[in-house]
Amino acid sequence: MARAFLFVLDSFGIGGAPDADAYGDLGANTLLHIAEQCAGGLADRPGLRKGVLTLPHMQSLGLGEAALAASGALPAGWTLPARPRGLYGAASEVSHGKDTPSGHWEIAGQPVMFDWGYFPAGGPAFSDELVAAIIEQGEVPGILGNCHASGTEIIARFGAKHLRTGKPICYTSSDSVFQIAAHEQGFGLERLLALCKVVRRLIDPLNIGRVIARPFVGTPETGFERTGNRRDFSVPPPGPTVLDLVKDSGHRVFGVGKISDIFAHQGVTDLRKASGNAALFEATLKATEEARDGDLVFTNFVDFDMLYGHRRDVAGYAAALEALDALLPRFAKLLKKGDLVIMTADHGCDPTWRGTDHTRERVPVLGFGPGVAARNIGIRSTYADIGATVARHLGLPALASGRSFL
Numbered sequence: 001m002a003r004a005f006l007f008v009l010d011s012f013g014i015g016g017a018p019d020a021d022a023y024g025d026l027g028a029n030t031l032l033h034i035a036e037q038c039a040g041g042l043a044d045r046p047g048l049r050k051g052v053l054t055l056p057h058m059q060s061l062g063l064g065e066a067a068l069a070a071s072g073a074l075p076a077g078w079t080l081p082a083r084p085r086g087l088y089g090a091a092s093e094v095s096h097g098k099d100t101p102s103g104h105w106e107i108a109g110q111p112v113m114f115d116w117g118y119f120p121a122g123g124p125a126f127s128d129e130l131v132a133a134i135i136e137q138g139e140v141p142g143i144l145g146n147c148h149a150s151g152t153e154i155i156a157r158f159g160a161k162h163l164r165t166g167k168p169i170c171y172t173s174s175d176s177v178f179q180i181a182a183h184e185q186g187f188g189l190e191r192l193l194a195l196c197k198v199v200r201r202l203i204d205p206l207n208i209g210r211v212i213a214r215p216f217v218g219t220p221e222t223g224f225e226r227t228g229n230r231r232d233f234s235v236p237p238p239g240p241t242v243l244d245l246v247k248d249s250g251h252r253v254f255g256v257g258k259i260s261d262i263f264a265h266q267g268v269t270d271l272r273k274a275s276g277n278a279a280l281f282e283a284t285l286k287a288t289e290e291a292r293d294g295d296l297v298f299t300n301f302v303d304f305d306m307l308y309g310h311r312r313d314v315a316g317y318a319a320a321l322e323a324l325d326a327l328l329p330r331f332a333k334l335l336k337k338g339d340l341v342i343m344t345a346d347h348g349c350d351p352t353w354r355g356t357d358h359t360r361e362r363v364p365v366l367g368f369g370p371g372v373a374a375r376n377i378g379i380r381s382t383y384a385d386i387g388a389t390v391a392r393h394l395g396l397p398a399l400a401s402g403r404s405f406l
């Protein structure tokens, strides 16, 4: 028997997606562009980090080889190890959409082969009819925003007005999302979550992937800041995932961070919430200590995306990568014979790219564990190969999509 670990470094793309052009992302490459700026001295931040992007553990597993294979270029300042220590390669996404649920579901063996609904850009994002229904059924005096926006910019713009009027701030992005920002005290966290549930129901017919609660705190004088109480209200995956297989086999699925929300709680037996990569890592260590043979520990490291990718913060992204890389040995010490760990990502979010949205990219696939032999697994044509590999590793039946690389 064995255990499986899936780590999603949210938005850690490595470029080269064959369909990048269709998403307006031809040339986007999260890893490559971060490394380029680091090597050029453009991502130095006193007290935080300096110089070439240095990820010794992921590089020794074969991240450089994976990057080279995915996009044809080696990250600046990197050399390839004589012999990588892990399974290494990259995967292309087949799902229609470069959003978080699509990426995670595909990783778990259930690609999104339908088209999500999206809200229009340019004018008002939400129809008069929808806004009227939200006002009536959500019992709010109106809404603010009603546009495509960056979550931090929109609370800076409307935070004070929100406190004055009691109107929630509603916005969207190029993803299939309806986001609601509201003040934790001024509006109330519980009230915000209740409103999200109302909106979730109202937009179900529009095929929108997620409603996201974006609570924040602060004052107009000191400025506003989002808190760790974010909640995602996702529609369920379109069919069974490897999480369901593990659960149905009588084993535990530890969903660390926003995993459980992303899967609409389907297939997760143990929900472990934590805010911030450091806390997510500690929660992962705890789950690792508890996990038994046949169990799956699935962690989403959200900071890369939420705090740095969308914010187009190259130095912050680089520092977060270096910090997680440095923590990996503490996790590796807890591994037992038969364990398989796969590190990957759900989409890109190139912090040097235009706008503030995700970018269509290939993702790295790095595998390791005490008994896992190093090997080049090449470019996988779907993220679903990861779910298929986990299923095979745990002795579970195959899903409809994906081919195991073990």
Ligand SMILES: O=P(O)(O)O[C@H]1O[C@H](CO)[C@@H](O)[C@H]1O
Binding pocket: 100, 149, 150, 151, 152, 172, 173, 174, 175, 176, 177, 179, 212, 214, 306, 310, 356
């Ligand atoms: O700008 P913020 O609020 O972080 O929003 C981002 O977060 C959403 C979910 O990951 C994305 O669709 C993007 O809109």
Ligand SMILES: [Mn+2]
Binding pocket: 010, 011, 099, 100, 103, 305, 346, 347
């Ligand atoms: Mn994501």
Ligand SMILES: [Mn+2]
Binding pocket: 100, 305, 306, 310, 349, 358
């Ligand atoms: Mn995102």
